[in-house]
Structure formats: structure tokens, C-alpha cells
Amino acid sequence: MSQNKSEKPSVAFVLKGYPRLSETFIAQEIRNLEKLGLGIKIISLRHPTDTARHPIHSEIEADVSYLPEYLHEEKSRVSKAWLKARCLPGYSKAFRAFLKDYKRDKTRNRIRRFGQACVLATELPDSIERIHFHFLHTPASVTRYAAIMRKLPWSGSAHAKDIWTIPDWEKQEKMAEMGWLSTCTAYGAAHLRELSPDPEKVHLIYHGLDLARFDHFDRKENDFDGSTTEKTVTLVSVGRLVKKKGYDDLLNALAKLPKDLHWKLIQVGGGTLEEKLKSQAKNLGLSDKIDWLGAQPQEKVLEEIRKADAFVLASKVVEDGDRDGLPNVLMEAQSQGLAVVSTNISAIPELIVDGKNGLLAEAEDADNLSEKLLKIITSPKQRYKMGQAGEKRVREEFDADHCITRLAECFNLDHTSLK
Numbered sequence: 001m002s003q004n005k006s007e008k009p010s011v012a013f014v015l016k017g018y019p020r021l022s023e024t025f026i027a028q029e030i031r032n033l034e035k036l037g038l039g040i041k042i043i044s045l046r047h048p049t050d051t052a053r054h055p056i057h058s059e060i061e062a063d064v065s066y067l068p069e070y071l072h073e074e075k076s077r078v079s080k081a082w083l084k085a086r087c088l089p090g091y092s093k094a095f096r097a098f099l100k101d102y103k104r105d106k107t108r109n110r111i112r113r114f115g116q117a118c119v120l121a122t123e124l125p126d127s128i129e130r131i132h133f134h135f136l137h138t139p140a141s142v143t144r145y146a147a148i149m150r151k152l153p154w155s156g157s158a159h160a161k162d163i164w165t166i167p168d169w170e171k172q173e174k175m176a177e178m179g180w181l182s183t184c185t186a187y188g189a190a191h192l193r194e195l196s197p198d199p200e201k202v203h204l205i206y207h208g209l210d211l212a213r214f215d216h217f218d219r220k221e222n223d224f225d226g227s228t229t230e231k232t233v234t235l236v237s238v239g240r241l242v243k244k245k246g247y248d249d250l251l252n253a254l255a256k257l258p259k260d261l262h263w264k265l266i267q268v269g270g271g272t273l274e275e276k277l278k279s280q281a282k283n284l285g286l287s288d289k290i291d292w293l294g295a296q297p298q299e300k301v302l303e304e305i306r307k308a309d310a311f312v313l314a315s316k317v318v319e320d321g322d323r324d325g326l327p328n329v330l331m332e333a334q335s336q337g338l339a340v341v342s343t344n345i346s347a348i349p350e351l352i353v354d355g356k357n358g359l360l361a362e363a364e365d366a367d368n369l370s371e372k373l374l375k376i377i378t379s380p381k382q383r384y385k386m387g388q389a390g391e392k393r394v395r396e397e398f399d400a401d402h403c404i405t406r407l408a409e410c411f412n413l414d415h416t417s418l419k
Contacts, residue, residue: 014139117146121146135161175196
């Protein structure tokens with residue numbers, strides 16, 4: 001792995017991929033920790049796939065290195081790392097931990113995690129004092145094996161899919177070994193504390209929103225209620241086109257709205273279900289009412305949020321347990337005074353109180369979601385009032401500068417210097 005010789009990072013951050021448009025919250029956290037004086041080296045398990053970048057990615061000072069995405073693609077590098085790793089003080093213990101895991105999870109991915117860990121452990125600069133992961137599944141496994149090999153302390157952050165799609169035994173054993181774990185929702189924290197041998201290791205730390213990037217927008221109240229073409233209501237949704245975001249449910253709900261109601265939807269975000277969802281929209285007769293913008297950088301997302309009249313995200317729990325935690329896009333929308341319609345799963349009710357600062361529908365219930373959408377479209381005064389209440393709550397309770405202080409304490413940083 002390459003290293004900027006002028007940098008002396010003290011903590012390696014292991015990420016699944018970097019940079020990623022969908023993980024602004026991680027970039028925001030890294031930048032804020034840098035401002036507090038933490039030396040960071042980013043280790044990514046995958047190369048970036050997004051063609052665009054958020055402005056914050058250019059502000060991050062950390063050097064970035066990439067592990068072999070697939071072991072067979074860099075055989076020489078992996079082989080050399082394995083030979084070197086066998087001489088590390090904790091290799092035998094790490095290998096035993098891997099074998100124990102492999103007996104319960106006989107997958108190629110498990111083998112790849114150990115191979116990546118060998119590369120990480122042998123190429124990690126001596127200046128690294130701790131390894132910290134984001135996501136409790138693959139990045140945590142690579143971190144764990146490498147940290148054992150190097151006899152380094154390790155910690156991490158858990159979010160959504162990683163909490164709900166790995167077995168309890170894996171969560172329990174990782175939490176028993178790591179120094180501490182942060183997670184971004186009370187919903188997730190309660191689950192992890194119930195499983196953890198030491199519940200005090202689990203810290204609830206919301207991501208919060210960098211309000212310097214989402215400054216106040218002077219949203220004007222309007223009388224758009226969908227009654228005429230001139231009063232068309234613009235809905236915006238930001239999310240990856242994957243199952244847990246519930247876009248199939250959203251399309252079904254939109255199709256149930258009165259045919260003479262005037263609305264349009266702007267969807268921002270790409271994903272594996274793009275063609276399937278566009279086909280569904282066509283079959284439902286909605287194609288001419290929806291603009292699919294694909295993945296966009298943060299400034300474009302903000303532009304669309306400011307132009308819209310309401311925001312919608314129909315999150316749900318899918319078959320393998322995957323689900324959202326507390327999507328940052330909901331806070332981003334509310335920070336701009338935009339009324340929000342979402343679903344009552346996971347940690348979303350920790351942000352949105354139904355009828356006060358937004359509307360919550362039952363997940364996977366197209367009829368109920370359609371009712372909520374009809375209400376938000378046809379009630380401009382209530383829509384404006386909920387948008388104002390949402391912005392007030394985000395700015396008072398979810399400011400990233402406040403949220404970062406608890407994480408800074410975990411890293412033993414002086415958080416009073418954050419500007």
C-alpha cells in the first residue's frame with residue numbers, strides 16, 4: 001500500500017469502499033476527526049465505482065490505500081503478505097480465529113477476508129496505533145484478523161445492513177474482542193447491547209448532519225396542491241435503487257393516487273434495480289411523471305431538495321434482514337425545510353414524529369403510503385408547517401458538530417477545537 005511520507009497517521013480506517021457517494025456520513029466523520037487532530041490512513045477493500053465525488057472527499061487529507069479486491073487478481077502481493085504475516089507475533093492466534101469462523105461460514109468471502117487481513121497487517125505503517133472499521137461485517141473481520149496479527153487495539157462503527165445480516169455469534173465474538181463500538185441509532189444500539197458481553201462497549205452516536213454544508217434555505221410557503229398543472233407538487237427521493245429502499249412500494253403507492261392529481265417525482269440514486277423499477281413505472285403508467293437522475297454529487301442532491309415540495313423514502317426490511325438505520329437523506333431534506341414522508345421502520349421514528357415533523361406510513365403498505373402522499377400533496381399549509389418543524393429539530397438535535405463530540409471522546413481527542 002502506498003503512503004504519503006509526510007503523513008504520520010495514527011489510526012487506520014478500514015472501509016468497504018472509498019470514496020462512495022452513498023456514504024457521505026463516513027466522509028463527514030473522517031473530516032471532522034481530522035480537524036480535531038486525529039491522523040488517519042484510509043484502507044479500502046474495494047476501488048471506487050462512482051464516477052462523481054462529493055466536495056468533502058477533496059477536503060479529506062488522509063492518504064488512501066487499496067487492498068486486493070479479489071485475492072486471485074494480485075496473487076504475488078497476497079502470497080508475499082502471507083509469508084510475512086506468518087512471522088507476525090499474533091499470526092497463530094489470528095489464524096485460529098479465522099479457522100473457527102470458517103467452520104461456521106465456509107465461504108470464499110471468509111477466505112478473502114483473511115487474505116486481505118494478511119496484506120493489511122504486513123503493509124500497515126508502524127505509525128498506526130489503532131485499526132478502526134466502518135461496518136460490522138466484512139470490514140470488521142479484516143480489521144479483527146489484522147489487529148490480532150499486529151497486536152493492535154481495534155474498534156469500529158456499525159450502521160444498518162451490517163448489524164442485521166450477520167449471525168449473532170459473529171457480532172458477539174467481535175464485540176467481546178474490540179475495544180468499543182459506536183452505532184448510529186438507538187434501535188441498533190439496543191440490539192447490539194443485548195448481544196454484547198459488555199453492553200457498555202456499545203455507544204449510541206448519531207451521525208448528525210454537517211449543517212455548514214446544508215445552510216438554511218429560505219423556503220417559501222406555496223399553495224401547490226396538485227389540483228391543476230400550475231399547482232403540480234414536486235416530490236423528490238434520494239436513495240440507492242436497491243430493495244430495502246422500497247421503490248417498488250413507492251411506485252405502487254403513486255399509482256394509487258387520484259388520476260387527476262398533478263405531481264411529479266424526481267429520483268436521485270442508481271442501483272441494481274434501475275431497469276426493473278423503470279419497467280414497473282412504465283407498466284403502471286407513471287413514466288412521464290418520473291425523472292430518474294441516477295447517482296449525483298451532494299451539490300446536485302441539495303439543488304433538487306431545494307426545488308422540491310416534499311421528500312419521500314419508502315424504506316423497508318427485506319428477506320435477509322437488511323434495512324436502513326437512520327438515512328442521512330432524511331436529515332438533509334429536513335434541514336432545508338422540506339416535509340418528509342417515510343416509513344415507521346428501524347430508527348426513522350427517532351427522527352420523524354408522525355404528524356408533527358413529517359408523516360410515517362406502514363412499511364410495504366402501498367395503500368397507507370398512498371394516503372400519506374395524498375395528504376402531503378394536497379395540504380400545502382400542513383406540508384410547510386411540518387417542514388419547518390423538521391428543520392428546527394434537525395438543527396437543534398442532529399448537528400454533526402455536537403454528535404462528533406462523543407466519538408472524539410472515544411478516540412481521546414479534544415473535541416473543543418472543532419470549528
